[in-house]
Amino acid sequence: MPREITIVIVVITFFVLLLFGLNYKIARENEAHVLERLGGFYKIVYGPAIFFNIPLVQRVVQVVPLNEQKLQFKIEDTESKSTQTIYLRYKIVEIKLFVYTALDSIKELKNYIISHITPEIGLTEDIKHIIREYAEDYGIEIIELWYK
Numbered sequence: 001m002p003r004e005i006t007i008v009i010v011v012i013t014f015f016v017l018l019l020f021g022l023n024y025k026i027a028r029e030n031e032a033h034v035l036e037r038l039g040g041f042y043k044i045v046y047g048p049a050i051f052f053n054i055p056l057v058q059r060v061v062q063v064v065p066l067n068e069q070k071l072q073f074k075i076e077d078t079e080s081k082s083t084q085t086i087y088l089r090y091k092i093v094e095i096k097l098f099v100y101t102a103l104d105s106i107k108e109l110k111n112y113i114i115s116h117i118t119p120e121i122g123l124t125e126d127i128k129h130i131i132r133e134y135a136e137d138y139g140i141e142i143i144e145l146w147y148k
Contacts, residue, residue, distance in 0.1 A: 019055055020052075023052055023053040023054070023055055024050060024051070024052055024053075025045075025050070025051055025052070025053055025060060026047075026048075026049075026050050027045050027046065027047035027048060027049045027050075027051065027063075028047045028048060029047050029048045030047065030065060030066045030067040031047045031063055031064065031065050031066055032044050032045065032046050032047065032063070032064045032066055032095050033045045033047075033051070033060050033062075033063055033064075034060070034061045034062050034063075034064065034095060034096070034099045035051075035053075035058055035059070035060060035061065036058065036059055036061050037054075037057060037058045038057060038058075041096065041100070042058065044095050044096065046066075061099060062099050064092055064095050064098060064099065065092065066091075066092065067091070068089060068090070068091050068143065069089070069090055069091065069092075070087070070088070070089055071087075071088040071089075071090065071106065071110070072085055072086065072087050072088070073085070073086055073110055073114075074086070075114055075117060075147075084117075084147050084148065085147060085148050086113060086114075086117065086145070086146075086147045087144070087145070087146050087147065087148070088113070088142065088144070088145050089142070089143040089144040089145075090109075090135065090140050090141060090142050090143060091140070091141045091143060092139055092140055092141075093139060093140070093141045094139030095139065096139070097137075097138065097139030098138055098139035098140065099139075101137065101138050101139065102138065105138040105139070105140065106140075108138065109131075109134070109135055109138060109140060112131065112134050113131055113145075116130065116131065117147070122147075123145065123146065123147050128145055131145060132145075
């Protein structure tokens with residue numbers, strides 16, 4: 001076999017192995033990978049798992065943590081110039097809803113909380129219930145919500 005053909009076969013084999021070797025993904029424990037195929041929802045891969053992405057056809061849209069998450073942020077009252085820290089413990093329960101409802105579901109929830117909690121009213125049970133219902137629309141289960 002001529003030397004040029006051997007070199008071409010080696011180069012093509014190298015690129016094929018590189019193409020397929022780089023497209024294996026690992027889903028760790030307590031995380032889920034949302035996959036799209038040709039731009040539409042395909043499936044959710046729950047960890048631990050190893051899966052293969054088909055190049056140019058399939059992609060991982062988002063990696064979603066399945067364990068309990070914590071979030072804290074500050075709210076400043078413009079009139080009294082006081083700040084309060086909101087603490088939130090949540091868990092993502094509906095992955096597809098979480099990924100496709102908004103570009104950043106956690107940011108949307110945070111903005112909603114900021115707009116509904118005022119220092120004068122505080123965090124009543126009614127407001128907590130409203131926030132929990134809003135979070136469910138994004139696939140999020142609020143475990144605990146409080147402020148200092």
